[in-house]
Every structure is written in C-alpha cells, then in structure tokens.
Amino acid sequence: MTQTRAKAVVFDIGNVLIEWQPERHYDAMIGESRRRQLFSEVDLHAMNDAVDRGGDLKALSDALAEATPAWRSEIRMWHDDWIRMASPAIPRSVRLLRALRARGVPVYALTNFGIGTFAMAQEVYDFLNEFDRAYVSGHMAVIKPDTRIYEMLEADSGLSGADLIFADDRADNIAAAAARGWQVHHFTGPEGWAERLVADGYLSTEEAA
Incomplete structure (x- = not known):
C-alpha cells in the first residue's frame, strides 16, 4: 500500500x-588477522564516534596513537587513509x-x-x-x-x-x-x-x- x-x-x-567499510580497508593494508587483533584491542569506532560528535580527527587519532604505542601507525592510518576508507x-x-x-x-x-x-x-x-x-x-x-x-x-x-x-x-x-x-x-x-x-x-x- x-x-x-x-x-x-x-x-x-x-x-x-x-x-564506509574501515575493516575492509584495514584488511587490505595489514591483513585480516592483524586487523581483527587491532580492532579487538583498540576501539577505533568509539574514536570515530567522538569525531562524529564534533571532535578533531587528527587530534583524537594522535592522542589514541600515543596512548597505544603498540598500534601507533595503524591508529594514525584512520586519519591518513580516511578518504580511502570512505569510498x-x-x-x-x-x-x-x-x-x-x-x-x-x-x-x-x-x-x-x-x-x-x-x-x-x-x-x-x-x-x-x-x-x-x-x-x-x-x-x-x-x-x-x-x-x-x-x-x-x-x-x-x-x-x-x-x-x-x-x-x-x-x-x-x-x-x-x-x-x-x-x-x-x-x-x-x-x-x-x-x-x-x-x-x-x-x-x-x-x-x-
């Protein structure tokens, strides 16, 4: 009707x-196994929610990267590769x-x-x-x-x-x-x-x- x-x-x-498939991009960049480990240890989607509430992506990703040095480069990828993820x-x-x-x-x-x-x-x-x-x-x-x-x-x-x-x-x-x-x-x-x-x-x- x-x-x-x-x-x-x-x-x-x-x-x-x-x-908008960040996991797909990370799979291509670092492999699915390592991506799964990253996403289980670092809440990148929560960081992105903070961006969506008005936060600055560069500042938030830099802060999270420094707080989580084992994943520093992968966390910064969220900022550096953002437009490639949104595609x-x-x-x-x-x-x-x-x-x-x-x-x-x-x-x-x-x-x-x-x-x-x-x-x-x-x-x-x-x-x-x-x-x-x-x-x-x-x-x-x-x-x-x-x-x-x-x-x-x-x-x-x-x-x-x-x-x-x-x-x-x-x-x-x-x-x-x-x-x-x-x-x-x-x-x-x-x-x-x-x-x-x-x-x-x-x-x-x-x-x-």
Whole structure:
C-alpha cells in the first residue's frame, strides 16, 4: 500500500551514498588477522564516534596513537587513509538523489559525520554539496540514533512525522526515526531504495533507473 508522500526525502550518507567499510580497508593494508587483533584491542569506532560528535580527527587519532604505542601507525592510518576508507560512491544512490532534486523533491542529509571529514568528503564527492539541507552530526554535537538529532532536524526544517521519509543502513537509526513517526526505509542497497521511491510515487521507473 502506497503511503502518504512525504515533503522531504532524507538520506544517510555512509553506506547509502558512499561506502564506509574501515575493516575492509584495514584488511587490505595489514591483513585480516592483524586487523581483527587491532580492532579487538583498540576501539577505533568509539574514536570515530567522538569525531562524529564534533571532535578533531587528527587530534583524537594522535592522542589514541600515543596512548597505544603498540598500534601507533595503524591508529594514525584512520586519519591518513580516511578518504580511502570512505569510498567509493554508490552511483545509483547518487542518481536517485539527483533525480529527486530534478523532480523538485526536497532532499536532506542526516549523517553521522565529522566536521573536518565532511568538508574533505565534499571536496571529493560533488553530490555532497547538492542537498537542500545537510544535517551533519559533527556540527550538531550529537549522533544518531540519539533522539535529539531527529528533533533538531524537525525543528530546523519545520517538518516532522510522516512529512519525512528516511533511508539509513543501520536498523537502530531507522528505529529511532520510526519512533518519531517518520516514514523509513532500511537501506540494504540502491535497488530496494529505488523500488521504494517508485512505489511511493516520488520517481518514475525510468527516473529511478
């Protein structure tokens, strides 16, 4: 059954518009066995969460590297290789974003992303400059799935509940949005997202190709 059309479509970025697979990159650089040991001994994802809350990646990675000298070079790799980890783009998702905007549908981003890393990504990926509104956790000092980040988007945009449809790859982020009455799509690939946008009347089959 087709739902009421939302007034804005909200995209997550990591693993929706750009692949974000740090483990894959580390596997290629240091081997899977050593990567597993590193990630079991050093909480790199917690460091990244601090970046996404507004912290500086260079300062945080340097501090963690100095506190964990056995893994110093591998920890610094998170900063030095960051744009290589945040790659490649997901072309069909980018086409969907642009097709929606061509139809005049407002398109927002709601993303866990650092201040400096988002600026870096915008230089590499031009489509990250094309949102009608971009809600970036580093600037907001709160990350998904904290309820506050959804409230902040609603307050700023003037939209709430079913006026928003949100695609994210993480079930916890989707659940938090659904709890506020947003329409949601659990992103597992651009094909399913395209089908949803067609089914709900945002795009034609041809536009979503």
